[in-house]
Structures are given as C-alpha cells and as structure tokens.
Amino acid sequence: MTDISAHPSGKRKTSSLLQLDARTKRRNAAERRFQIYGLVCIGIAMVALVMLLVSIFSGGASAFRQTFATFEMTLPAETLDPDGNRNPEEMAKVTTIGYQNVLRQGLVTAVRGANIVPEGMTDADITGMLSPEAAADLRNRVLNNPELLGQQVEIDALAHGRIDGYFKGRVTMQSAERDANVTPQRLQLAQAMADNGLMALRFNWGFVTKPDASDQRPEAAGLGVALLGSLYMMLVVLVLSVPIGVAASIYLEEFAPKNRWTDVIEVNISNLAAVPSIVFGILGLAIFINFFHLPQSASIVGGLVLTLMTIPTIIISTRAALRAVPPSIRDAALGVGASRMQAVFHHVLPLAMPGILTGTIIGLAQALGETAPLLLIGMVAFVRDYPDGPPAGLFDPASALPVQVYNWTQRADPAFVERSSGAIIVLLAFLLVMNAVAIILRRKFERRW
C-alpha cells in the first residue's frame, strides 16, 4: 500500500505503550501544567477572598469594644438641679458643660484617691482623658432618672479616642509625644487606671445604636442613624419593587404577545440591569430631588432610587421562577374552567413563590450594599438626629450603612478606619443573614418537576 511504500528504508518507528516517548511526555507535562494553572487561579481567587475578609475583620473587630473609665462618684444635686424639685424639664437647663465640670471633678477625685497619678500631672491634664461625649451621656442618664442626684453612682464614661487607641495598640508612647491630643503622661495614667480596675475595654453597644459623632470624637461615633436609614430604604424597596417587579414579570412571561413592543421591554430590562449604579444616582438627583423637590438625604429618595435598581433583578429572577412552573399546571387549570388570570394567580404564582422570594432577598441584599447612587442624593450629609417613625420619618434626613462607611473613610482621625471596618462587619453580617435565608428557602421549597 502507498503508506508503506512511503518509507523506502523499511525501518518503522517503534513505540511501546509501556514506554512513553518524548512527545507523549511533553504532552502529558503540558496537560499537568494546564491543570496546575487552573488550580492556581482558583487559589488566587480564594486567597483574595480570604485576604479581603481577614483585613476587614482584623481591622474592624475592635470597633465593637470601647474603653470606658469606670469610677464611683456622688452627683451633686445642688449644681445639677438648682431648683431642687427633680423635674427633668427644669433640670434640662443645666447644659452639657455643667455636667462636664461635675464629671471631671469626679474623675480627678477618683484618680487622685487611688494615688496613681504620675508626678507633675495637672487636673486639666487628667480630665482630658475623657471623651467630650461622656458628659452628654451622663446628662441623658440623669435626665432619664433624676433620682440619681445626690446618690453615690457608678459612672461609665467614654474615654478619649486616643486613650482608647492606646489600649487597642494604635497609639504608642512615641506617637503620643508628637500628638496634640494626648500626652505620654495620660497614657501612663491610663495604664495605671486599667491596672486598678478604673478603666477597661468593654463591649460597646453604642457602636450599633448611637448616631454618628463629629470629626473630633471617633470614640462616640455609632451606626444608629445609618442602620435606621438603611432599614427605611429597604422597606421602601420591598414595598415598591416586589409588586412592580412581580407584576411586570407576570405580564411579560404569561400574557405578553411576542411582538416588537415586548421585545423592546425585554432588551430594555436586561440593559437596565447593567447600567452603572452611579447613573441611577444622577437619575435620582435630577428627577426626585430637582424635579419633584423631594428632600435631600431623605430615605424615601434613596429607597426610590434603589427600587429602580432592584426591579430588573427581581424581574429576571421572577421570570425564571415562573418559567420553571411546568405548562401542565396551567393547562390543567384552564381545563377545569379557570380564566387565564385565575390560572396564573391561583396556581402558577403560588408555585413560583419560593423562587420569587429568593430573588427578592438577593435583590434586597444588593440594594443594601449599594453606595454610589446614595452619595449623589445627599446621603453623605452629617446626620445626628434619628429619623421619626415611618411614614413621616421617611422624609427626614438619614444616613445609610454603606454611605456611613464611606463617610468615615474620608475623616482624618485614624480611629475612623477601625470604625468603618466595623461598620462593614455589620453590613456583611446583614448580607450573610439575608443570603442564608435565601439559600434555606430555596433548599426547603425548591421543587423539581
């Protein structure tokens, strides 16, 4: 045959299945390399994820703990309640400054009494260890419970941010020498107070419940207003995007004729899902604030913008859920005399509900983490007042969890870095819970037809 005659020498190349020739070895090595590339790439992605989480958690865990000075003192009734009738409305005339003087006096007495003050430290120096916010806290406590006056009470006063930083390792003796806000002496005293049980690092609920604080008081800053704002926005998103999204999907999936018009809607929805989020912020600014004159930084505006962003997500997942319901269900319903509307609302929709619910939760989770559009509608404003209860509170200025993170990263004091990481831990915890619920719902109710 021609093949054989092509080798005139008659010498055939011999090979054995048991002995790999050079070319096979090369090909097998290439195969192994290829697999290793794949594994390495997955490894890189995993390492990136782990690094991300570790950096956030190691930086932010300390935000949940705060240094408090704990000491006992008698609250002087005559200065804090000059009228002497324990009426909170009249006592409110004593300002925070009055409480500050009392508190400072108490601290100085307590510290001097324990005999741990370093040589040459003045009283003014000692009082600088407390946060300016501590007096306001004490004032609120007394106004809520006027009976405390004249009694020996235990005070939990927020320590100054730098003292807190010392216990968390952010401030050292060396850095304190160059720092206008703290002196090495104060750090020595803080250490001595900690040794004597007058100062301790404790879990701080205030981080989650209190409002934001000014640039100078990182120790008092909390997430309360931001959490409330985010909650309100999620309410708006839930109330608006679910009915609209589900209704739109029912129309498109069950009733819409296949024509140019529905094609336009479909292409539109898939494009809307990919529009950059910042463009939705511009939309919110131009339409809701400039045109409809809704208030800036109100959670209603944020909620509306996030609703528009969430609708495509909900439509896409709802349509998938509706499509997964087999046509036989519809046919059976129509066969026993239901109208098309009845077939959908009485039979298809309930069967698609778990899928819709899962998609909704995932859409909400996305909306919860969205930051960029909220920056444009004024949610970056510094808000210290809690918004009222809904519905009026929806129009009050509020912050949002991710925007609060951004806000804190823009501040000079390094203590805010810790707080923004802490805020992210809170945000991630919420997302984790929401996604876990979505997964559980899917596992529990998912039906294979």
Next chain:
Amino acid sequence: MSVFWITLIAIAIACVAYGVGRQKALSSSRGDPRKLHSLPSYYGWYCFISSIVPALAILVIWLFVQPMITTQRVDSVLQLPVEASVGEKLAAKRDVQSVAVALDRGLAQGVIAESDLPALAENPSSLPATLAEADISLPVVVTPQLFNAAQTFRDLSSTLNTGLTVAVILFAVIGAFFGIRRCAPDFRARNLVERVTMTLLIAASVIAILTTIAIVLSLVFQTATFFEQYSWRDFFFSATWSPVFQGNSQLGILPLLWGTLYISLIALLVAVPIGLFSAIYLSEYASKSMRAVAKPLIEILAGIPTIVYGLFALITVGPMLRDWIAQPMGLGSSGSSVMTAGLVMGIMIIPFVSSLSDDIINAVPQSLRDGSLGLGATPSETIRQVVLPAALPGIVGAILLAASRAIGETMIVVLGAGAAARMGLNPFEAMTTITVKIVSQLTGDTDFNSPETLVAFALGLTLFVITLGLNILALYIVRKYREQYE
C-alpha cells in the same frame, strides 16, 4: 391630615365596599353562588376598585394642583419683583415654607400661642429667638412680609388639606356606592376586574421603559444645558481637567477617560486569566465535591458590596503596593494608584468572568469533546483547540460585560484611585476616572446652573453611552452564539 392617613382612609372605605359588594352579590342570588356570573369575591373586588380608583385619582390630581395654588397666592403676598430670577423665587419659597413649618412646630410645642400671632405679625424679627427656646432652628431673617406670606401659606394649606380629605372620602364613598349598585347575578364582575388587573400588569412592565426614558432625558437635558455654557469640542478633546468653582475652568474628559480605561484594562488583565482558568478547571477537571465548594466561594466575591472592596483598596492593598513595590522601585509614593484600583476591581470582576464563562463552556456540546478525545487529544488539548474556539464568542461577550462593569464601577475608584486627573503611563501614580469626578462634582453644595456641576451630567451621559454600547454588543454576541447549539 397627612397624605398617608388620607390614603389609609380611602383604602379602609374600599375594604368596606369589598365586603358590602360581595354580600350584595350573594344575597341578590339568594345565597346560591352558582347563579352568579363570577365568584362572589370578584364582585367584592369590583367594588373595591370602583371605590379606590376615583379616590386615588383625585388625590394625585390635588397633590399636583395644590402647590400651584399656594405658590401663586404666596407670590402675590410676597410681591417679588418681576425680574427676580428662578433661583431667587425658589429661595423665597423655601424661606416661606421653613417659617411656616417652624411656626407649626412652635405652636405644637406651646412656645407660641395662637393669640401671640397678631403681635408677631407686627414685629416678627424676634421669632427665631423665641423658637430657639424650643430647639427649633430658623436660620432666616423674618420680615413682616415673609411672616404674612407664611401665614397665608399656613391658612391656605390647612384649608386645602381639609378640602382634600373631604374630596377623597366623598369620591371613595360615591365610587363604592356605584360599584355596589351594579352587583347583580348577571353582572360580569370577573371580566372587569381582570381587565383592571391586566392594566396594572402592563403598567408595571412599562415602568422599566419609563426608567430608561427618565435616565436618558435627565442626562440629555442637563448635558444640553452644559454644552450651551461650555464648548463640546473642549469637553471631548481637551486634555486638561481643572474645575474652578469661580468659573473659567477647563473640563476636558480625556484624562478621565484615560484613567477609566487604564484602570479597567488592569482589572481585566487580572480578572480574565484568573476567571477563565478557574471556569475551565471547575467545568472540565474539578470533582463534583470541589465544584460544590469552590464555585459558591468564588461567587461570594460577586455578592460583596463594592464599598467593601473600596475599603480593602484603601486600607490594605494601597499601602501594601506602596510600601513593597512603588516606593522601593521609586515609582511613586501614593497609596491610591491605578494599580491599587485595577487590582481590587479585577478581584471584584473575577466571578463575572468565571460564572459567565462557566455557563458558556458547559453549553459546548459534549460530542465535540468526545470527538476530540477519541482522536487521542489530551483533555487540555481538547480544551484549547476545540472547546475554547467553540466557546470564544460567548467568552468575548462575558469579557465585554465585565469591562462594562469595570468602567461603571464607582466606590473602588473613589477610595482607591485618587483624584488627580492626569494622563500618564506609570500605574503606581494616582489617576482619576469619570465616575470619581461625577461623585466629586455632584456631592456637597451644588449650583445647577454652573458648568462645573453640569459637567457631571455630560460625564454621566458619556458613561451611559459607553456601558450601554458594550452591553448591547455583548448581549448580541452571546445571543447569536447561543443559537448555534440550541
């Protein structure tokens, strides 16, 4: 009464109408629902609809008309000069409103009594101080004219509000009455209710279109205003970006566009190989258990909010790159840089590339692989020479989608890339992007008549057009490819 409560009352009336209508239909058939054309609840729903629709319609119309009436009346009291600009009029209106709101709160808290009002009208300048006692801040100089305007506003608002409440309740009741009257056995309630439902469904699906139209309109109109004040040639072709809020600023998009593309390029250089190789490994080699663990883990990366990546860039990646690479090599001393933002953004879009590619690779028919393996090719040769070429259009589509995601990304670049608009090649220098400048031009106090603010809309429109183009191209490629094997 607030709009919220009025709506609740209307809904309550409609609910009553539901019950009455249903009962009426049942009793008109003498308790035998088989004689009815529709199920009893459809009669109820019909009454509900015929009650709530007119009530809500009058509510919406009223809410649009009321500001017009009050503005007109307040303007006539304020007697603003005819030549006053729109801004001045708006400011005056805002002052009137804040005085009115402060007065209401003052009255509610008892700082001012109703009887003090005439005296205050004579000499209103003490009002802010009086209100400050109750912690109500009123940062306005209150002139008698302003006070009178605020009083007119309050009177008119409360009159109109009462009118609104009465009108809504009236319409709800009349609607309910007419609905209930029509409930009879041969009335086709279901058809009507279903028609209304269908209208609602269609309206909901039109909202998606309306959103797009609103986006385009808001961008285009403001951009047109911008180009009236600033030459479009300078905007598109100038290489200098230096906004000055006193005016006379140079607003060239090129440095921003360069920063955006440079950062996105780095992000893609990170994400495409990693995402693609992960997808190949997971779909072709990985065991079932490994796939079950690794795939969700990679997808977690897509579920993490971008602000988290931004913070990661700011506090970890930026300083790390600066201390370990940029400074030792003398390339720069800034924590925020193109490399920082690009690297972190690359991590963020890994899951986009990998999960889309995974779907596409899985969609390649098994027969192609079997054929190649049967001819003696190793698995990697099969992937490189058969699977990938077959999946290529889809993968290109996935990469384009990832690119559009990268170009539109905001928080990572805001926190990681810096704010300096420059066109350079050194990836360890800070550069800036379109999205960063949109944020910086539109946050804080903005004046919507200056080109420095309006430029953000032109930037937004450019961004919208670029990402839309990429998306449409990607969807087109992906769709076209899918058709081949289905």
